[in-house]
Amino acid sequence: MATIEITAENFESTISENGTVVLDFWASWCGPCRQFAPTFSKASESHPEIVFGKVDTEDQQALAAQAQITSIPTLMVFRDQILVYRNAGAMPPAAFEDLLGKVNALDMDDVRRQIAEQEASAAADQA
Template identity: 65%
Template sequence: MASVELTAENFDSTIMGNDIVVVDFWAEWCGPCKMFAPTFEAISENHPEIVFGKVDTEAEKSLAAAAGIQSIPTLMIFRDSILLFSQPGALPPAALEDLVGQVKALDMTEVHRELEKMQNNVENN
């Protein structure tokens, strides 16, 4: 599956409506973004069960600001609507493929359990 354009209108519904979403925050003028784009597209073709979305930070300034984007490209990966990875900078193909594999293999029951513990600690303090 090729990547999809994410906007302020469809970002939340895409994150909440899909198991895994990989998001590339980019801009047309950004050289590293242009260099990373073919890698992002190639990996998206390897994983049709995952949504790969792109946010044009120039067209979606409020969305980029809400996501705390300070440097592009920035890659974010969500699973079960939980942000598991956020890092600025382009990744080489093998690193992105490995990262996607790690997210797919993650035991989300344990992640949810840990999040619940953290939330209970905050509420109890």
Template identity: 60%
Template sequence: MPIIEINDTNFEDTVKNNDIVLLDFWATWCGPCRSFAPIFEAASEQHQDIAFGKINTEEQQALAAQFQIRSIPTLMIFREQIIIFSQAGSLPAPALEDVIAKVQALDMELVRKEIAEQQESA
């Protein structure tokens, strides 16, 4: 699956219509973002069952603000429309693969149960 350029109009559909979505918040002027781009692209080629999207924080300031992006690159991962990972900074390829494997192995029923318990106690 090719990398999707995410914007205000396709963000919601992308998250709703894909089980797992990896998002790379980046900017053209960001050196670490440019270094991370080939790693992100290689992972997208290896994981055809996962949606990979890039969000240019300069062009999509509303999305960057919505998710309180303060540093770039920031990697954010949704699974079944739930944010399960968000981390600023570039990841080396083995670390990204490790994160992807952990995301795929998650028991989402347990995640939803934990979220419900947190909401009840709040």
């Protein structure tokens, strides 16, 4: 699948309507962003089951602020509408492929259970 442009208008629907979504927050003036772009593009062609989206932080400043992007490139990976990975910095191709494999292998029932436990613990701490 080709990489799609993510904007404030399609951000929520892209995440809610797809199983796995990988977002690259970038800017044209960013050297590491330009270095990572071919790796991201190649992965998008190799993994048609994953939605790959790019967020131009210059054009989508409000969206970048809402996502609390403080450095670029920043990768965010969602699986079943849950943010499962977030990190700033470009990745070498092998590390990016490894990340995609790990995201695909996640036991999402276990992830949801862990989130529920964390939320219960936080609620108990506040009580």
